Amino acid sequence: MTVVREFTVMSREWCHLCHDLVDKLKPLAAELGWSVRTLDVDADPELEARWDELVPVVVAGDKVLCHYHLDEAAIRAYCRGFPLESAA
Incomplete structure (x- = not known):
């Protein structure tokens, strides 16, 4: 079974923080x-x-990982909960 590993960024087109x-x-x-x-x-x-005033927001599934600025430590900590996929 393949787990979808996707971050979703709630964003605005005109938002420099989002970009x-x-x-x-x-x-x-x-x-x-x-x-x-x-x-x-x-x-x-x-x-x-x-999400209005919280953007940008990084979400994985239903878990909010960070908003306004990237929190690399939070992203890495979250990803440690997912085992590496082995090559088949």
Whole structure:
């Protein structure tokens, strides 16, 4: 069984903090074997209502890992809970 390893960034197109966070997260995610998906909260009223002033927010599943700035230690600590996949 394959576990989806994906970080979701709640973001805004015009937000420089959002772009900075994503730019820093992508190489870290690649190092850890995870992907990054970005969602524009302004495109979805439910996302905007939930995340509004907290963006950017990094989420993995239903766990919030950090917001405003990348917390590399929090990302790495979270990922340690997932075993490495062996090559088949």
